[in-house]
Amino acid sequence: MKKFSIGYRTLKTAIGAAISIAIAQYFDLASYASAGILTILCVQPTKKRSIQAAYTRLVASTIGMVFAFLSFELFSYHPLTLAGMLLVFIPTIVSLKVTDGFISSTVIIMHIYAAGNFSSALVYNELALMAIGYGTGIAINMYMPDIQKELNYYRVKIEELYSKIFLEIASYLRQGDTLWDGREIIEAVRMLENAKSLAFKDVENHFMRRKNDYYVYFDMREQQLEIIERVLPKVTTLPVIVQEAEIVADFLQDLSEHVHSGNTARHYREKLDQVKHEFSQLPLPQNHEQFIAQAALYQFMEEMDRYLEIKQSFKGLKVKKERP
Structure with missing residues (x-):
């Protein structure tokens, strides 16, 4: 049986997720728990990878918001519309080499779909979640043990x-x-x-x-x-x-x-x-x-x-x- 252990990255992931959720909850953001998901996705083995992860996810999430607005507002908030949008969205982020941001961008897209209405308040909420989630992930990953x-x-x-x-x-x-x-x-x-x-x-x-x-x-x-x-x-x-x-x-x-x-x-x-x-x-x-x-x-x-x-x-x- 493999020895049970908690590494630095595991510890930072847990602490980072808790901090980002607490901040998002403090500002009374909708779907505040998603900030923890975004933080978890940004905690990487190295500082450079963490920043790269935040960058790709920010770009993919921003593109996802634009695609969601065009698709849902021009057509409808319907599962078939979501499917059609993903068929175009996925090749787009692949061509832009930000595929790693697919999961985080999908979280944002699903928030918009669940809201059923695209508004400035919704945009503010999602941008705030991204800022808190990605920002906390980068900040918590700035500490690295001496090797x-x-x-x-x-x-x-x-x-x-x-x-x-x-x-x-x-x-x-x-x-x-x-x-x-x-x-x-x-x-x-x-x-x-x-x-x-x-x-x-x-x-x-x-x-x-x-x-x-x-x-x-x-x-x-x-x-x-x-x-x-x-x-x-x-x-x-x-x-x-x-x-x-x-x-x-x-x-x-x-x-x-x-x-x-x-x-x-x-x-x-x-x-x-x-x-x-x-x-x-x-x-x-x-x-x-x-x-x-x-x-x-x-x-x-x-x-x-x-x-x-x-x-x-x-x-x-x-x-x-x-x-x-």
């Missing part, structure tokens, strides 16, 4: 997974066989998806911010993971364990101990050049299997250089506490 701690949690977990992956590869290169099932890679993919989604929400909660440093960081890690997934088969299917494997294993173990959000990629690219130099000093392969193993390891080193190059282009994250 810095959660973003940093994902950063640490992803770095731990990368360290574990490098250690497992190093272990294979030394022993020739391990019981590793690769679950860290699967977990890293999942964590990166969640982390990028969370970081993107942070961008949409700041009107003047176009990017989030954590989002750039997680995107960089995602590119690195693609490289790891691509080259992993090359080092886990070596026909024989050659002398170069121990050198690569030492490099990977060192790298695994220094996976963090800072930028030390230049240092490790220099170490990688030393590894390549050591390769060149070793004897040439004596048989076909050794040749394949050495070629695979050299190609792996080239890909690791690309891995570090991606990290080098990242300026680094400012965090309170770095992993060693």
Whole structure:
């Protein structure tokens, strides 16, 4: 059974609906409960989405009022008239890309239909409901919890997974066989998806911010993971364990101990050049299997250089506490 919990958005929706209904009721508006519905529809996961939701619903509702006036006043307040109006109204809001406002606009249209008479008092009532409902929705959604701690949690977990992956590869290169099932890679993919989604929400909660440093960081890690997934088969299917494997294993173990959000990629690219130099000093392969193993390891080193190059282009994250 899933654990019962009340999130910030749920809490804000409940409070916002109650506030908007109370305000509409205070001003003695007809169908005052509808203000709560309009508020609920405007409480979105981010501030930008909330404003976008209010905009699309305001536009759709305004168009709905115009269509209702033309249809009901020119013809009649009849179910068939309502059906005919909706047949034209729906394609109109679709073409204007405000389809999300269909439900809220329908609420307004039904109020007009139920009134049976289009008047200035009715227009005032509906505009007031929209102002209170949408306004409360936007206002209540201006508060967003700080997600810095959660973003940093994902950063640490992803770095731990990368360290574990490098250690497992190093272990294979030394022993020739391990019981590793690769679950860290699967977990890293999942964590990166969640982390990028969370970081993107942070961008949409700041009107003047176009990017989030954590989002750039997680995107960089995602590119690195693609490289790891691509080259992993090359080092886990070596026909024989050659002398170069121990050198690569030492490099990977060192790298695994220094996976963090800072930028030390230049240092490790220099170490990688030393590894390549050591390769060149070793004897040439004596048989076909050794040749394949050495070629695979050299190609792996080239890909690791690309891995570090991606990290080098990242300026680094400012965090309170770095992993060693």
